Amino acid sequence: MTSARSHTEWWKSAVIYHVYPRSFQDTTGSGVGDLNGITRRLEYLSKTLGIDAVWISPFYPSPMADFGYDVADYTDVDPLFGTLEDFDRLLDEAHRLGLKVIVDWVPNHSSDQHPWFLESRASRTNTRRDWYMWADPKPDGSPPNNWLSPFGGPAWEFDEPTGQYYLHSFLREQPDLNWRNPEVEAAMFDTLRFWLDRGVDGFRIDVAHYIMKDPNLTDILPAPPPTHEADFKPLGGYDAWEHVNDKGHPDVHAVFRRLRHVLDEYDGDRFAVGEIHIFDWHEWATYYGNGDELHMPFNFSLVWAEWNATAIRRRIEALEAVIPEDGWPNYVLGNHDEQRLATRYGPQNAPAAAVLLLTLRGQPTIYYGDEIARRETPVPPELQIDPWGLRVPGMGRDGCRTPMPWTPGPGHGFTLPDVEPWLPFGGDADERNVETQLTDTASVVNTYRRLLHIRRGRRSLLSGSIQFIDDLPADVLGFVRADGQERTVVFINFADETRPVRALPGSAMLLSTENGRGHVGTNGLVLSPHEAVVIDAGPVQ
Numbered sequence: 001m002t003s004a005r006s007h008t009e010w011w012k013s014a015v016i017y018h019v020y021p022r023s024f025q026d027t028t029g030s031g032v033g034d035l036n037g038i039t040r041r042l043e044y045l046s047k048t049l050g051i052d053a054v055w056i057s058p059f060y061p062s063p064m065a066d067f068g069y070d071v072a073d074y075t076d077v078d079p080l081f082g083t084l085e086d087f088d089r090l091l092d093e094a095h096r097l098g099l100k101v102i103v104d105w106v107p108n109h110s111s112d113q114h115p116w117f118l119e120s121r122a123s124r125t126n127t128r129r130d131w132y133m134w135a136d137p138k139p140d141g142s143p144p145n146n147w148l149s150p151f152g153g154p155a156w157e158f159d160e161p162t163g164q165y166y167l168h169s170f171l172r173e174q175p176d177l178n179w180r181n182p183e184v185e186a187a188m189f190d191t192l193r194f195w196l197d198r199g200v201d202g203f204r205i206d207v208a209h210y211i212m213k214d215p216n217l218t219d220i221l222p223a224p225p226p227t228h229e230a231d232f233k234p235l236g237g238y239d240a241w242e243h244v245n246d247k248g249h250p251d252v253h254a255v256f257r258r259l260r261h262v263l264d265e266y267d268g269d270r271f272a273v274g275e276i277h278i279f280d281w282h283e284w285a286t287y288y289g290n291g292d293e294l295h296m297p298f299n300f301s302l303v304w305a306e307w308n309a310t311a312i313r314r315r316i317e318a319l320e321a322v323i324p325e326d327g328w329p330n331y332v333l334g335n336h337d338e339q340r341l342a343t344r345y346g347p348q349n350a351p352a353a354a355v356l357l358l359t360l361r362g363q364p365t366i367y368y369g370d371e372i373a374r375r376e377t378p379v380p381p382e383l384q385i386d387p388w389g390l391r392v393p394g395m396g397r398d399g400c401r402t403p404m405p406w407t408p409g410p411g412h413g414f415t416l417p418d419v420e421p422w423l424p425f426g427g428d429a430d431e432r433n434v435e436t437q438l439t440d441t442a443s444v445v446n447t448y449r450r451l452l453h454i455r456r457g458r459r460s461l462l463s464g465s466i467q468f469i470d471d472l473p474a475d476v477l478g479f480v481r482a483d484g485q486e487r488t489v490v491f492i493n494f495a496d497e498t499r500p501v502r503a504l505p506g507s508a509m510l511l512s513t514e515n516g517r518g519h520v521g522t523n524g525l526v527l528s529p530h531e532a533v534v535i536d537a538g539p540v541q
């Protein structure tokens with residue numbers, strides 16, 4: 001069992017809501033969401049839902065080769081999304097409502113249109129040449145080593161005029177910055193200060209561990225065959241290699257310590273979470289440092305877990321076993337790179353997934369639209385635009401990035417009725433939208449609202465310990481969260497059939513995902529198929 005501790009930093013008790021800005025709210029009729037649109041919806045996040053912090057995917061000037069993850073200016077706003085003044089208004093309004101704002105920071109690579117890269121590729125002697133990762137061809141003209149991009153093909157692009165290759169861990173339009181050059185680090189830390197000075201509360205750091213690679217550019221080696229079920233998204237041919245030299249070099253920890261100093265120059269517990277996909281739990285946990293690096297690496301382990309009690313419990317226990325004494329767990333069930341959770345786990349399990357996410361020990365992140373159990377939207381081939389999906393069949397991310405349906409009817413409250421949005425809404429948006437769900441007490445959005453309300457009022461859920469309950473039916477997960485005298489018990493039924501569980505004396509039902517359930521019987525409780533319950537189990541006996 002993990003112990004309950006007192007936690008004062010805001011990000012430990014916060015629930016984060018991830019906004020993909022292209023798809024949240026369009027205020028200009030462009031068919032693409034914008035910053036003013038996010039501002040308009042902040043009351044929904046804060047007051048209707050009860051969210052604590054918003055993370056916004058990149059909105060910086062960009063040629064949009066990777067929809068904003070190719071940044072051409074780290075300190076401005078792309079006109080498609082608005083202006084810096086719009087951002088300041090968003091931040092003010094968020095803070096007025098008590099919401100924290102986390103922005104995305106993409107340090108591993110810029111756009112190939114960033115002025116730094118244009119200079120870097122201009123000549124071998126340019127003062128910014130070494131700001132990116134250039135290397136000579138092998139004698140036969142082939143790339144300097146065998147590194148690959150998960151987006152398909154080699155991670156190197158030959159630059160004819162200067163006769164060298166540059167590294168791009170992702171698209172060729174996303175050249176990797178050379179973080180071993182202190183000028184790069186200083187310039188990038190200044191971009192952090194730019195947003196910190198404006199008042200942002202934190203950063204989500206894109207592929208954070210990629211920034212340091214093997215300085216000798218050693219080849220990657222074939223990966224040994226997997227010994228257990230995959231914990232992460234299968235990436236096809238890319239997984240046939242062990243990615244030890246092309247990212248996550250141990251020197252990255254020193255950079256993170258210096259980055260933490262930058263954050264700590266500011267008051268208000270400015271927060272950093274790293275997007276760090278690592279297979280090995282112990283290695284993953286090293287990204288907590290000694291409490292002096294990023295505040296946490298994102299934990300994606302449940303995203304690709306099978307929806308069954310054993311698989312889910314195994315991952316939670318694996319996480320709890322490696323979390324350092326002063327580290328704080330976190331859970332992610334979906335984001336702009338993953339198939340929608342209602343499709344992955346099955347729509348019937350979406351309410352129980354909400355209970356799991358919001359009652360586990362640690363910080364939860366909710367992906368926009370998951371609160372209405374948005375399904376993966378089928379996007380016809382002619383409308384598919386995600387560069388990954390266009391290069392590697394089956395990897396498309398368009399279906400999880402489609403616009404938020406706020407209302408029934410044309411435009412769905414996202415854009416003007418006669419405007420074609422950048423990606424389609426999908427056929428179910430007339431029924432599955434925020435307005436319609438809010439009027440239905442049994443809807444998924446109302447489950448999220450009740451859960452968020454309950455969570456806010458219960459210390460055991462915010463900061464308590466977690467202990468699994470044994471001797472339950474095999475397809476039921478049960479755990480106790482406890483803090484001081486308060487105990488909250490959670491049961492989740494993963495089965496398609498009813499399952500009995502024993503009740504705790506004096507227990508009161510706080511929430512059931514099955515509409516109309518209101519009590520815990522004296523002989524225990526029979527969980528309906530897919531039902532999840534949250535129970536006030538009274539003080540520790």
Ligand code: NOJ
Pocket residue numbers: 066069070106170206207275336337
């Ligand atoms: C991870 C981001 O989440 C993803 O959307 C992006 O394509 C890559 N990093 C490259 O920046």
